[in-house]
Amino acid sequence: MIANLSTYESVQPDNVKVWFKAGPASKFPKNGGACIKYKDKQIAIFNFTRQATWYACQNLCPHKMEMVLSRGMIGEEDMQPKVACPLHKNTFSLKTGKNLNGSLDAIATYPVKVEGEFVFVGFSE
Ligand code: FES
Incomplete structure (x- = not known):
C-alpha cells in the first residue's frame, strides 16, 4: 500500500464514533511511542x-x-507536547498536529482514553 496523507484526518473528541481498543496500557513504553493499525491507518500512540x-x-x-x-522523541515546546520525527527532526504538536519547526502539512491527531487497563483511540469512522 502506498502511504497517502489523505488517509488521515484529525478527530476531535466530539466526533468520535468508534473507540478502538489499542491494547493494554502496560504494553506502551513510558515517555515513548508505539504503532498500532486501525483499518488502513498506522497510528502512533504516545504514553x-x-x-x-x-x-x-x-x-x-x-x-x-x-x-x-x-519512533520519534517526545517532549514539550511552549507547554505543547510534541514529537520529533526520528529521520530529519521535524517536530509536530501532539495536540494540534501543526509542524512546529517548518511549513510541512499538519499531521492528524486522535483522542485517546484509558479505561481500566486498556488504551482506546477515537476514530470518526
Ligand atoms: S521523514 Fe520525517 S522529518 Fe524527514
Whole structure:
C-alpha cells in the first residue's frame, strides 16, 4: 500500500464514533511511542508519563512520507507536547498536529482514553 496523507484526518473528541481498543496500557513504553493499525491507518500512540497524558497521531511523517513518527522523541515546546520525527527532526504538536519547526502539512491527531487497563483511540469512522 502506498502511504497517502489523505488517509488521515484529525478527530476531535466530539466526533468520535468508534473507540478502538489499542491494547493494554502496560504494553506502551513510558515517555515513548508505539504503532498500532486501525483499518488502513498506522497510528502512533504516545504514553506521556511526565504529563500523565496520552496522545495519538498518524504514524506517517509528511516530510518524506515515511511511517516513523511512533519512533520519534517526545517532549514539550511552549507547554505543547510534541514529537520529533526520528529521520530529519521535524517536530509536530501532539495536540494540534501543526509542524512546529517548518511549513510541512499538519499531521492528524486522535483522542485517546484509558479505561481500566486498556488504551482506546477515537476514530470518526
Ligand atoms: S521523514 Fe520525517 S522529518 Fe524527514
